Amino acid sequence: MLIDFGFGVLVLSFLLALFAIGAAMYGAQRQRAAWVESARRAILLTFPLLSLAVGALIYLLVTGHYEVKYVYSVTSDAMPLYLKITALWGGQAGSLLFWSWLLSAFVSAVSLRDWKGEREFLPWVIVVTAVTLAFFLSLSIFFENPFERWWLLPNGDAVGAMFRPAGGAAAFPPDGRGLNPLLRHPGMILHPPMLYLGFVAFVIPYAFAMAALITGRSDDRWIRVTRRWTLTAWLFLSLGLVLGMRWAYDVLGWGGYWGWDPVENAALMPWLIGTPFLHTAIIQEKRGIFKHFNMALIILTYVMVIVGTFLTRSGVLSSVHAFAQSAIGPMFFGFIALTVIVSFALLIRRWPLLRDEIVLERLLSREALFLLAAVVFLSVFFIVAYGVFSPLVYEIVTNEKITFGPPWYERATAPLLGLLMLLMGVAPLSAWSYTDARSLGRALWKPAIPALLTPPVLALLGIRNLIALIGFTLVVFVLAVSLYEYGRGVRARMKANRETPFQALGRLFARNRRRYGGYLIHIAMVVMAIGILGIELFQTETQRSLSIGEEIQLGGYTLRYDSLAQFPHTDGRRVTRAELSVFKDGVFLARLAPRYDLYPDGQPMTIPGVYSTLADDLYVVLVNWENVSTAQTPFKVYHNPLVNWLWIGSLLFIGGMILTAWPPKESQTP
Amino acid sequence: MRPKFLVGGLIILAAVIYLIVSATQSNAEYFLTVRQVREQGEQAVGRNLRVSGAVIGDTIQYDAETLSLRFDIADIPGDNAAIEAQGGLAEVLHQAVLDPTRPRLTVVYVGPRPDLLQNEAQAIVTGRLGEDGIFYADEVLLKCPTRYEESLPGQAGNE
Numbered sequence: 085m086l087i088d089f090g091f092g093v094l095v096l097s098f099l100l101a102l103f104a105i106g107a108a109m110y111g112a113q114r115q116r117a118a119w120v121e122s123a124r125r126a127i128l129l130t131f132p133l134l135s136l137a138v139g140a141l142i143y144l145l146v147t148g149h150y151e152v153k154y155v156y157s158v159t160s161d162a163m164p165l166y167l168k169i170t171a172l173w174g175g176q177a178g179s180l181l182f183w184s185w186l187l188s189a190f191v192s193a194v195s196l197r198d199w200k201g202e203r204e205f206l207p208w209v210i211v212v213t214a215v216t217l218a219f220f221l222s223l224s225i226f227f228e229n230p231f232e233r234w235w236l237l238p239n240g241d242a243v244g245a246m247f248r249p250a251g252g253a254a255a256f257p258p259d260g261r262g263l264n265p266l267l268r269h270p271g272m273i274l275h276p277p278m279l280y281l282g283f284v285a286f287v288i289p290y291a292f293a294m295a296a297l298i299t300g301r302s303d304d305r306w307i308r309v310t311r312r313w314t315l316t317a318w319l320f321l322s323l324g325l326v327l328g329m330r331w332a333y334d335v336l337g338w339g340g341y342w343g344w345d346p347v348e349n350a351a352l353m354p355w356l357i358g359t360p361f362l363h364t365a366i367i368q369e370k371r372g373i374f375k376h377f378n379m380a381l382i383i384l385t386y387v388m389v390i391v392g393t394f395l396t397r398s399g400v401l402s403s404v405h406a407f408a409q410s411a412i413g414p415m416f417f418g419f420i421a422l423t424v425i426v427s428f429a430l431l432i433r434r435w436p437l438l439r440d441e442i443v444l445e446r447l448l449s450r451e452a453l454f455l456l457a458a459v460v461f462l463s464v465f466f467i468v469a470y471g472v473f474s475p476l477v478y479e480i481v482t483n484e485k486i487t488f489g490p491p492w493y494e495r496a497t498a499p500l501l502g503l504l505m506l507l508m509g510v511a512p513l514s515a516w517s518y519t520d521a522r523s524l525g526r527a528l529w530k531p532a533i534p535a536l537l538t539p540p541v542l543a544l545l546g547i548r549n550l551i552a553l554i555g556f557t558l559v560v561f562v563l564a565v566s567l568y569e570y571g572r573g574v575r576a577r578m579k580a581n582r583e584t585p586f587q588a589l590g591r592l593f594a595r596n597r598r599r600y601g602g603y604l605i606h607i608a609m610v611v612m613a614i615g616i617l618g619i620e621l622f623q624t625e626t627q628r629s630l631s632i633g634e635e636i637q638l639g640g641y642t643l644r645y646d647s648l649a650q651f652p653h654t655d656g657r658r659v660t661r662a663e664l665s666v667f668k669d670g671v672f673l674a675r676l677a678p679r680y681d682l683y684p685d686g687q688p689m690t691i692p693g694v695y696s697t698l699a700d701d702l703y704v705v706l707v708n709w710e711n712v713s714t715a716q717t718p719f720k721v722y723h724n725p726l727v728n729w730l731w732i733g734s735l736l737f738i739g740g741m742i743l744t745a746w747p748p749k750e751s752q753t754p
Numbered sequence: 755m756r757p758k759f760l761v762g763g764l765i766i767l768a769a770v771i772y773l774i775v776s777a778t779q780s781n782a783e784y785f786l787t788v789r790q791v792r793e794q795g796e797q798a799v800g801r802n803l804r805v806s807g808a809v810i811g812d813t814i815q816y817d818a819e820t821l822s823l824r825f826d827i828a829d830i831p832g833d834n835a836a837i838e839a840q841g842g843l844a845e846v847l848h849q850a851v852l853d854p855t856r857p858r859l860t861v862v863y864v865g866p867r868p869d870l871l872q873n874e875a876q877a878i879v880t881g882r883l884g885e886d887g888i889f890y891a892d893e894v895l896l897k898c899p900t901r902y903e904e905s906l907p908g909q910a911g912n913e
Contacts, residue, residue, distance in 0.1 A: 447758055459763070463770045470774055485785030485832060487804060488778075496777035499769075627866075 087152060090140035091231040091246060094181075097133045097188070098225055100126045101218040105211055112207035120207045124195045127210055130217065131192040134185045138172065141181065141230055145171050150257040153244035154178055154230040160262035162655040167263060170273045174263045176397060177230035179276065183393065184220040186284045190313075191217065194288055202305055208295035209288075216287055219419050227412045265657070265683045271331030275324055279351055282321025283389045286358065288313040290386035293379055297430040302437045307365045307378065315745035318362060321355050322741065326734040337690030337705040339625060339722035341730065344493040346472045350395040353472075354388040356465035357381055360458035366598070367454050371516070372441030374455065376431070379438065381458075383427040390420050395472070446518045453511040460500050460507065467496045494620065498551070505558040505613065508606050509535075509565045531564035555617045562610040566603040573600070593743070601744030608740050612733030618700075618726025625723070627707065629716040639723030641695075641702050642667040643676075648717060656684045662706055662717060666695045678719070680706040700725040783880065788829035791883060792857040804880045805889065806830060807859060808850035809896070811873025823863045823894075827877050828856045843897075847874045863891040870896035 104126040111119030141154070146168045150156040158171040158178065173179045191213040199206050224230065232244040235252035242255055266272065289310035296306040328348065329341040342348060361381040364374045394416035444451055471488040478486045513527040538557045547553065570589070577588035593600050626638050630645040637643075646663045653659050660680040666673045676693030683689070695702040703722040783804045791798050791805055807827025814825040828850040831837050840846050850856055851874050861879050871877075871894075881891035 444759070447762065452759075456762070459766055463766060466770060467774060484790060487783045487785055489781065489783060492777045492781035495781055496773045499773065 086140050086143060087149070087231050087233060090137045090144075091225075091229065093133050093137045093140070094221065094225055094229075094231070097130045097137070097184075098218060098221040100130050100133070101214045101221060104130075104214040105218065108207040108210040108214070112204075112211075120210070123207065123210050123214075127188075127214055127217075128192050128195055130188040131185075134181075134188045138181060138185045141178065142169055142172055145169065148260070150260045151233050151254060152230075153232045153234055156234065156257055156260045158260070158263050160260040163262060163268075167268055167273075171263050173276045173280070174267050177224065177228040177232075179280070180220060180224050180228050180397065181230050182277070183280055183284065184217060184224060186280055187213070187217050187220065187287060190284055190288055194291075202295075202301075202309060204299045204301070205292060205295035205306070205309075208298045209291045212291035212294045213287060216291075219415075223412055223415060227415065261685070262655075265681070265687050265689050266335060269331060269335050271327050271334060275327040275331055278320050278327055279324030282317050282319070282324055283354065283393060285313055285317030285320060286354065286385050286389050289317070290382050293382045294427065294430065297379065297434050300434060300437055302375065302434075302439075304365075304368050304372070304375075307368055311365070312745060312747065314358070314362060314365070315741070318355070318358050319738075319741040319745050321351070321358065323738060325351055325355060326737070330731065330734075333727075334694075335689065335691065337692050339623065339692075339703055339705070339720075339724065340490075340619070341727075342490075344471070344488070344490045347396050349468050349472050350392040353465060353468060354385050354392055356461055356468065357385045357388055360461040361385060363454050364458050367451055371451060373444055373451065375438035375440065376435065377455075377458070379431050380428075383424075383431065387420060387423055387427075390416070390423065394420065442517075448514065448519050448521065448524065450511060450514045450516050450519070453507060453514050457504060457507040457511060460504050464497050464500050464504075467500070468493065471496070502554060502558060505555075505562055505610065508609070509558070509561045512565060512569055512603065512606075528565075531561060531568045534564045535561035549621055552617055552621050555613065555621075559610045559613050559617075562606055566607045569603055570600065597744055597746075601740055604740035604743065605737060608733045608737035610733075611736055612730050615727050615730025615733060618729065619724045622725040623722060625720065627718070627720045629718045631715050631717070636719065636721060638721045639700060639702065639725075640668060641673075641723070643702070643704065643719075643721060645717065645719070646675075653681070657681045657689075660706065662693075662719075664693065664704060664719075666702060676702075676704050678704045678706050696728055698728055701727050785832065787832045788827060788859045789857045790832075791859060791889070792829075798883045799885055800882060802880070803883060803889070804878065805859065806832065806876060806878045808847040809871060809873060809875045809877050810851050810858070813860075814871060816867045818867075821864055821866060823865070823867055823871075824860065825871065825877075826858050826860050827879070828853070828858050830876070843876060844874075847876055859889050860887070861889045861891050861894070863894050865894075868894055868896050 104123040106123075107119045107126065108123035111117065111121075111123060144152050144155050145159050146165065148155070148159065148161060148168075150159075154175060154177045158174040159168050163171070171178065173182045191210075194209065194213070195206075229246055232246050234255040234257065235243050235245055235249050236255040237243060237249065238251045243249060243252070245252070248254070289306070292306040292310045296302075328351065332343065333341040361378060364378055364381065368374050368378050394413070397412065397416075444455070446452060471493055475486050475488065478484070509531070510524075510528070513531075514524055535557050538560045539553045542553055542556055547556075570592070573592045574585055574588040577583050577592055578585060581588070581591075583591065624639060626636065628636055630636060632645055632647065635642050635644045644665045644667065646665055648660070648662050650658065650660050658681070660682075661677055662679075664676045664678070666676060674695045676695055678693035679689075679691040681689040681691065690705050690707070693704045701722075701724040703724055705720050705722075707718050707720040781802070783802045784798075785804045785806075786794070786798065788805060788807045791803065805827070808830050810826045810828055814823075816823050830846050830850045831840065837843055837846050840849070861877070863879070863881075876897040878895040878897070879889060879891040880893040880895075881889060883889050
């Protein structure tokens with residue numbers, strides 16, 4: 085009953101989205117406001133309707149209706165309640181429904197805004213968002229229906245289908261298969277919704293950009309209206325990436341946080357275009373240039389959002405994240421092609437209209453440096469995209485497989501990431517339109533001093549690695565520039581308004597949140613870079629079999645193997661848990677308990693034991709557990725210097741983003 | 755002033771192409787089956803290769819003094835779909851070892867003997883093919899089909 089209801093609501097939402105597309109186009113073409121209004125109401129209705137569908141599915145998940153194929157495949161009786169709820173996005177069909185539901189929420193929020201200033205955008209924003217919604221709903225209805233039931237055919241096969249197949253009898257499995265164990269982790273519970281929120285929120289600026297192109301408005305209205313959407317999208321996307329990194333570090337047990345896996349890259353690619361867009365959009369607001377560029381960037385961001393969903397959802401790549409495989413690839417492919425063709429055709433048609441309001445003359449100006457940074461970001465994007473897609477093409481053409489592992493990506497992108505850090509330092513100090521070398525030099529010399537002192541100091545400390553020397557110099561440079569900028573602003577306010585330093589800092593932020601929040605984000609980025617440089621360049625590892633009482637040394641630490649326990653967990657997995665003591669210079673520091681869990685379906689999970697300090701992490705895993713006697717236990721130990729700064733930087737990053745994106749009191753909410 | 759920007763753009767483009775080409779030359783890995791390595795012969799020498807095959811237990815030789823390890827692997831299909839179609843990994847490995855007509859490759863590795871090295875294990879070896887037709891591995895990953903059937907494909911690549 086509830087199953088049919090959920091599916092019915094899904095179909096109804098789909099029809100409403102189709103109606104909204106038609107009505108909005110007709111209303112816009114014929115100047116009939118009533119039709120546009122009707123479209124707006126239709127699209128508004130999709131949110132409550134899809135909420136009912138999501139609610140129905142959650143109810144089925146929680147109450148263990150295993151006759152529903154999706155419920156069967158992602159939950160089981162042994163799972164706790166919160167995991168049954170989050171199983172909503174634990175599999176293919178559920179995540180697609182979740183995607184549509186989030187989109188409908190955003191679209192409703194947008195259509196409820198006050199449209200006075202840009203009435204003519206309304207129908208086209210509805211059309212673009214409704215097309216996207218209809219596409220995702222069609223996937224849910226025709227290909228990946230979360231409400232499909234199990235049927236037992238006369239020949240004994242069990243099939244999943246919405247409606248009774250000929251001769252089929254409803255099947256009621258007693259228990260479900262359960263969520264993939266790797267997904268049963270707090271990081272994994274939050275990581276997908278954060279990424280989806282980021283992905284879906286980018287649909288809104290794209291829709292406004294398309295509306296501006298269609299209606300021929302050449303000003304920066306679409307950027308101003310959607311600024312907060314863009315920041316929100318970027319915030320959630322970044323949050324999703326960071327959570328994914330933390331999850332990999334905590335659960336996958338290979339000592340790292342980022343494997344340049346195609347599916348990780350799928351989430352990174354929209355970020356690599358959304359980030360320069362945030363920056364060049366500021367230039368368009370201030371100077372009226374880069375209009376074509378910004379249009380191209382937002383189109384590309386949207387396309388990469390769809391491509392990212394496609395890569396993770398179509399099973400075209402098999403990797404850590406692509407648990408789900410399905411036949412929706414061609415649909416996605418068609419939709420992506422259609423989006424690219426229509427969007428860029430529109431952009432080309434409006435090309436003459438989007439003329440720059442001033443001429444960019446000098447290479448040494450803030451505008452040009454922002455442009456350079458954006459182009460470098462795009463270059464990194466291009467390299468990552470090449471790394472993801474060229475192996476697919478290579479395999480089709482030559483029937484051989486080629487893999488680009490982390491060393492490939494690191495080698496190809498590292499120089500560009502270094503250049504980006506340099507620009508992060510120089511660009512904020514440059515002036516609009518023209519900076520001569522001398523005045524830039526005057527602005528730069530003070531922050532440059534600590535940066536130039538970094539290599540000799542590090543060399544004295546015994547660091548000889550060239551990349552590390554360059555990297556840490558850039559880190560110090562960006563830190564110095566950002567702090568210098570704060571100092572300059574605070575001093576100016578203190579002098580002019582007779583404020584205390586704290587008042588001055590607070591008001592500086594309040595007055596220009598984007599600028600000073602931005603510097604905070606820059607600081608956070610380079611703090612993260614400290615951790616990345618530390619683990620990438622100085623990670624050491626060792627692997628050995630120990631018997632109880634034996635010790636192993638790494639990175640100045642001594643690990644003593646104390647005990648081993650094997651026991652079954654209530655949810656059926658077999659846990660093998662070792663205990664080790666960590667010593668440094670003979671002093672006991674901590675007890676670590678790396679684990680190896682084997683789930684009944686044969687899925688192993690390696691949970692590391694980690695001793696973490698600001699200077700380094702000691703990361704221990706039980707490896708190759710199979711076929712080994714308990715007398716000799718194999719351990720792999722990693723020493724990860726500075727990696728904690730990656731997480732500290734992430735927290736700072738999130739704080740900076742929230743501070744920047746938080747709506748100011750007086751502004752209208754878009 | 756436009757030419758300046760054009761030149762700047764071209765420099766960046768050239769830099770990106772250089773970065774991709776140089777990274778590909780030094781760091782790309784070609785994932786081949788044993789059969790493909792044999793067919794390519796000379797051509798495969800010197801490239802970074804990643805080869806997957808079934809370990810033939812009788813051929814394993816280990817010298818604990820010099821830590822040198824030598825074993826032969828037999829050809830198995832390269833993609834998961836083909837493996838599934840032939841009855842799953844365990845079955846494919848079993849057949850590969852039994853069938854003397856399958857192309858084989860001798861692997862040499864210096865290091866501690868991996869715990870999982872045994873007859874009918876799946877070995878994924880990374881390294882280069884020498885002029886002598888022997889594969890010199892920098893890394894040997896082993897999968898035990900009975901328990902690791904559902905193991906993560908990405909995990910091996912991330913090591």
